[in-house]
Amino acid sequence: MAGKFTTQAFSDAKKNSRKITMLTAYDYTMAQILDESGIDSILVGDSLAMPIQGKDSTLEVTMEEMLYHCRCVAKGVRNALIVGDMPFMTYHINTDEAVRNAGRFIQEGKANAVKLEGGKHMADTVRAIVRAQIPVMGHIGLTPQSVNIFGGFKVQGKEESAARALVEDALAIEAAGAFAIVLEAVPEMLAKLISEKVSIPTIGIGAGKYCDGQILVIHDMLGLYSDFTPKFVKQYAKLRGSMSEAVASYVSEVRDSQFPEIQHTYKMNDEILERLY
Numbered sequence: 179m180a181g182k183f184t185t186q187a188f189s190d191a192k193k194n195s196r197k198i199t200m201l202t203a204y205d206y207t208m209a210q211i212l213d214e215s216g217i218d219s220i221l222v223g224d225s226l227a228m229p230i231q232g233k234d235s236t237l238e239v240t241m242e243e244m245l246y247h248c249r250c251v252a253k254g255v256r257n258a259l260i261v262g263d264m265p266f267m268t269y270h271i272n273t274d275e276a277v278r279n280a281g282r283f284i285q286e287g288k289a290n291a292v293k294l295e296g297g298k299h300m301a302d303t304v305r306a307i308v309r310a311q312i313p314v315m316g317h318i319g320l321t322p323q324s325v326n327i328f329g330g331f332k333v334q335g336k337e338e339s340a341a342r343a344l345v346e347d348a349l350a351i352e353a354a355g356a357f358a359i360v361l362e363a364v365p366e367m368l369a370k371l372i373s374e375k376v377s378i379p380t381i382g383i384g385a386g387k388y389c390d391g392q393i394l395v396i397h398d399m400l401g402l403y404s405d406f407t408p409k410f411v412k413q414y415a416k417l418r419g420s421m422s423e424a425v426a427s428y429v430s431e432v433r434d435s436q437f438p439e440i441q442h443t444y445k446m447n448d449e450i451l452e453r454l455y
């Protein structure tokens with residue numbers, strides 16, 4: 179396993195029925211671990227609002243915060259394709275602003291691509307960013323930046339009209355030139371239909387096994403984040419418990435003067451010490 183994962187590799191993976199693996203990361207060490215473990219692509223998600231910032235929505239995340247985390251992640255990555263998640267209100271006003279902000283993700287954030295939320299109504303924006311030679315990943319279904327329209331983080335596309343609209347959204351984003359599209363919290367069989375109808379890879383989160391790839395929030399799959407756990411999360415570890423135990427041991431050992439031990443300390447010349455006394 180070697181070499182940079184590219185947007186071409188996304189496309190080849192779908193052609194060869196090879197699943198695409200994605201996770202989020204927000205810092206250098208986590209990005210290093212994912213990259214060394216062979217992940218195809220890392221999303222610096224605006225979901226950092228939750229596990230990093232402790233907020234209950236993604237709406238307040240700024241460009242500067244996203245660029246900071248992108249740069250941290252980029253330092254730790256050799257092979258994974260880095261996608262920067264465009265925050266709320268940085269691509270909604272007009273396409274000029276969207277292109278400028280997408281460009282900042284590449285130039286200042288060291289990302290390889292950007293992601294933005296929305297279907298049909300964002301197609302022109304996707305087209306403008308792609309025209310600037312910046313690869314774009316779409317994102318439809320449960321788009322968390324629309325939480326105030328949805329009235330919560332709710333499964334999308336259950337009604338026939340909503341399901342039809344999502345198929346059209348996916349086709350519009352593909353036609354606009356996106357290289358892949360995230361399907362979030364939609365019924366499994368709708369995600370299957372969309373994955374068959376578009377030729378670009380679909381990356382599912384709460385969208386079932388027929389997607390061309392999968393993504394999860396790293397703090398969820400490692401069992402670190404506990405404010406909420408969506409149904410689609412599988413905990414591959416329970417690190418919150420391990421970390422709590424480690425911290426509790428440290429607290430107790432420091433209180434009992436069991437830490438630090440000799441191997442954790444530095445020596446000095448006895449004669450110098452004597453003169454100091």
Ligand SMILES: Nc1nc(=O)c2c([nH]1)NC[C@@H]1CN(c3ccc(C(=O)N[C@@H](CCC(=O)O)C(=O)O)cc3)CN21
Binds near residue numbers: 408409
């Ligand atoms: N840590 C974390 N994980 C995520 O997956 C995530 C974020 N943060 N922040 C941004 C969005 C918000 N997401 C969410 C948040 C909550 C639910 C949730 O509670 N879903 C319930 C109800 C579904 C319904 O009523 O339709 C569930 O049982 O899955 C789902 C996705 C997904 N994204």
Ligand SMILES: CC(C)C(=O)C(=O)O
Binds near residue numbers: 202226360362394
């Ligand atoms: C969960 C993914 C798709 C995302 O948008 C994020 O992490 O912000």
Ligand SMILES: [Mg+2]
Binds near residue numbers: 223224225263
């Ligand atoms: Mg996001």
